[in-house]
Amino acid sequence: MDENKISDSSQSLPVVNNDGYFEIRLESIGGLGANLCGKLLGELGAVYLGLNSASFSSYGSEKRGSPVKAYIRWSEAHREIRVNSPVTEPHILGLFHEAMAGKLPVTAGVTEQTKVVINTDAAPEQMRERLKLHAGELYCVDALKIAMESKSRVNMVMLGAIVRACGFIPMEPVRALVTDTLGKKYPGLLDANLEGLRRGYEDVVMEHFAPDGAFSAVPYKEPQTEWGYANAPIGGVNTRFGSTVSNDLSPSREGYIPLFIQDKCINCGLCDSTCPDMVFQFKPGIYKGREAMVNSGLDYHHCKGCLRCVDVCPTNALVAGLEREHPKREWAVRNKDLIVAHMEFEETGANSWVTSEAYLDEKRVDGGMV
Ligand code: SF4
Ligand code: SF4
Numbered sequence: 001m002d003e004n005k006i007s008d009s010s011q012s013l014p015v016v017n018n019d020g021y022f023e024i025r026l027e028s029i030g031g032l033g034a035n036l037c038g039k040l041l042g043e044l045g046a047v048y049l050g051l052n053s054a055s056f057s058s059y060g061s062e063k064r065g066s067p068v069k070a071y072i073r074w075s076e077a078h079r080e081i082r083v084n085s086p087v088t089e090p091h092i093l094g095l096f097h098e099a100m101a102g103k104l105p106v107t108a109g110v111t112e113q114t115k116v117v118i119n120t121d122a123a124p125e126q127m128r129e130r131l132k133l134h135a136g137e138l139y140c141v142d143a144l145k146i147a148m149e150s151k152s153r154v155n156m157v158m159l160g161a162i163v164r165a166c167g168f169i170p171m172e173p174v175r176a177l178v179t180d181t182l183g184k185k186y187p188g189l190l191d192a193n194l195e196g197l198r199r200g201y202e203d204v205v206m207e208h209f210a211p212d213g214a215f216s217a218v219p220y221k222e223p224q225t226e227w228g229y230a231n232a233p234i235g236g237v238n239t240r241f242g243s244t245v246s247n248d249l250s251p252s253r254e255g256y257i258p259l260f261i262q263d264k265c266i267n268c269g270l271c272d273s274t275c276p277d278m279v280f281q282f283k284p285g286i287y288k289g290r291e292a293m294v295n296s297g298l299d300y301h302h303c304k305g306c307l308r309c310v311d312v313c314p315t316n317a318l319v320a321g322l323e324r325e326h327p328k329r330e331w332a333v334r335n336k337d338l339i340v341a342h343m344e345f346e347e348t349g350a351n352s353w354v355t356s357e358a359y360l361d362e363k364r365v366d367g368g369m370v
Helices: 036-049 124-131 145-148 153-164 171-185 187-203 270-274 308-312 351-369
Strands: 021-029 054-060 067-075 094-095 115-119 136-141 205-209 255-260 280-287 291-300 318-322 328-335 339-347
Touching: 021 036, 036 054, 036 067, 036 171, 067 136, 094 153, 115 153, 124 136, 124 205, 136 153, 145 153, 145 187, 153 171, 153 187, 171 187, 205 351, 255 291, 270 280, 270 308, 308 318
Parallel strands: 021 094, 094 115, 115 136
Antiparallel strands: 021 067, 054 067, 136 205, 255 318, 280 291, 328 339
């Protein structure tokens, strides 16, 4: 047996709940790899740490940009895991994108014992304010930047930071886990993934916050969905296709955005038919002296950064750029008494005011906002 795999039952957990479990919950957005990170943590417990282990994920359409949760439960070898429900009061909470702060109840169930690990470039004090974190230890790691520098993925960096926050796991079995699993499947990426893992472990910064009355604890509630078995449309047909105003996909980008260079565009429409999220807006205009549907640009609010449009553009009118190199500007529009905040990039050649305005008028209101 691999020397990094613990075969005896000597591994103990430093803290457990009343059922004898050490529990981890990951909150993420499809595309950042939280599902895989959860599976790796499950395997780490069972195969490399000599623990009993269970892990499962909860997600909807497996679409990049949709909410994802992963749950991991560990117990010592003498105690079987008989619970298969979501983790409500985690010992470790992993937040894969800071944009989830304030939008979703991601800190639900956090107690004074919880260690919260978040992907952010902000310091713990700033992040505590944004999360309205009641208490606990807050670990901040710039996983996106590290992933880009090390050419790995956000989930590898988060895995390293989460392992560090656990406080009782040495790095050797974690390196062995990544080598044995991802290394076999993607050998060419192994060094990059190990580097991302190491940087996540070493670069994470921690601050402890005791409850001081500034923010209240958020109780855990079962997630509510608009549709269930009792009221879903016949045949399960979703009539609300396309993007809606509220569908902010920007958190699922992994550091890159498509940049639009209008002078090079021949208005072929390939980007529009390729984009899975209706980010492009074509409107009537003049091209080469004739009336045509003209590409007006992108609405980055709905762009998840997959860069498929860059791949298909025949004239290089779309090129990949680093998101952090482009200043952002926030603006808001009023639509039927709802204020809708949007964000656009300056100096990208796109005019997302036009695109968003047109969508608001034509499509998105239809798509579920009102
Ligand atoms: S694929 Fe390129 S050239 Fe064609 S419409 Fe889109 S941006 Fe313009
Ligand atoms: S990167 Fe391009 S194809 Fe992907 S969501 Fe954004 S605009 Fe659409």
